[in-house]
Amino acid sequence: MDAPAFPAQALPPWRRAVLKVGSSLLAAEGGGLSPRFALGLAQFVLASVQAGREVVIVSSGAVAAGRGVLPKAGDPASTMAAKQALAALGQGQLIALWQRFFERPVAQVLLTHDDLRDRRRYLNARATLLELLRLGALPVVNENDTVAVDELKLGDNDNLAAAVASLVDADLLLIATDIAGLYSGHPLRDPAARPVTRIDAVTPAVLAMAGEAGALGTGGMRTKLEAAAKAATAGIATALFSGRDAATVAALGQGALHGTLIAARCGRLRARKQWLRHAPSAGVLEVDDGARAALLRGASLLPGGLRAVQGDFRRGDVVDVRAADGTALARGLAQYGARDAVRIAGRHSCDIEALLGFRYDEAMIHRDDLVLLQAPGQAAIDTNGEATP
Known part of the structure; x- marks a missing residue:
């Protein structure tokens, strides 16, 4: 049959x-x-x-x-x-x-x-x-x-x-x-x-x-x-x-x-963003006001916007992105490890290969691998997870 x-x-x-x-x-x-x-x-x-x-x-x-x-x-x-x-x-x-x-x-x-x-x-x-x-x-x-x-x-x-x-x-x-x-x-x-x-x-x-x-x-x-x-x-x-x-x-x-x-x-x-929100963080990237504004527009995090690097993370680890005042902005997958991130911080993407001898990506965190923790017009979320004006 x-x-x-x-x-x-x-x-x-x-x-x-x-x-x-x-x-x-x-x-x-x-x-x-x-x-x-x-x-x-x-x-x-x-x-x-x-x-x-x-x-x-x-x-x-x-x-x-x-x-x-x-x-x-x-x-x-x-x-x-x-x-x-x-x-x-x-x-x-x-x-x-x-x-x-x-x-x-x-x-x-x-x-x-x-x-x-x-x-x-x-x-x-x-x-x-x-x-x-x-x-x-x-x-x-x-x-x-x-x-x-x-x-x-x-x-x-x-x-x-x-x-x-x-x-x-x-x-x-x-x-x-x-x-x-x-x-x-x-x-x-x-x-x-x-x-x-x-x-x-x-x-x-x-x-x-x-x-x-x-x-x-x-x-x-x-x-x-x-x-x-x-x-x-x-x-x-x-x-x-x-x-x-x-x-x-x-x-x-x-x-x-x-x-x-x-x-x-x-x-x-949603599934990818949820995973990024809750995965353990291996470090922190502090960014300037220009990078903060770009992130909130949906852009990738470029090395030129980096002010400081904290932690000993590796390429592919989840890291937090914060403003200079400590406001949590985003989380994402680092395209470069901490040591390389320090070397390219504040530099243009076109300088990455000259500085490191290689280049994985023009971004420190690509927008596809990033989830925002603060949307435009929303109250910020400080490092303790509490809303601030």
Whole structure:
């Protein structure tokens, strides 16, 4: 008996999305890669880019590609070293598969979870991905399996995709899989199973619908729901759909989803700002009146407005921004550590490279990484958290 179909629903509005493509959509029978399902997904990406949108692909398939390069390598599940070797062999093949569909350059970005946990490496990865998008390249992200210390697990790239979506401030996470979406039960075993078109919160009851991770017929649905829950916390909605169904993939380009939509818990910007408000602060930046006025207009904090630097913070740490009278103005992620901040304080952005020998950004804190604690016309908030006239 065929599983019940998913009716069409509107995709949330989006300008930047992360598309996760699983190995089951790319692996060829007997090893290697197949363009069979990748072609339709690539056409969706191309149409989206031509419409002025941005897409980052998180692609599995390196181990399967390595199997095609070296079919006599033995069982890839036998040892960690075997998996890593096949991943190393297959990375080039995986990027070549995606490049064949696009005239624009495809850029390979290999990440580990440590890159996303360490704030400095997090900012470096973020800056690289955003610059690739600005240049018009198509980033294809994969976990750096060759140096990963944990065993490769089915669905691990689902969680990587959620992390990348947060990393690049995506509006939407798209997870292409080999089944149509989430059902209330196993669609081939439970006659009462029905499509679940929308999930407002990933609860234990929802996870129970997915069964165990990697169970027959689920396509690793549990890990996809766990990834969607992480994206929702960051204010990003997730769409689960079948990448094997050409009509479903084509409908995405028309703004229609035949699958399961997991709603965001709150707006993306609100989620990011809330995190910045409550994260531990590692230092203080004192700014002049000109910088204070610029911040309240929504500008980035440039080094020319810095008067003093307190604390021993590193690049990527959260720091407080205060006026000369101690008024708390904002909080944000420092693009430069404390020692470098002292050296560039009061100087023009164009002098940064000459002073430091490098330049991460023209701003000390970019406006996308900054939350205001005082809005124009509001009472100020002093360092004790009390309102002042």
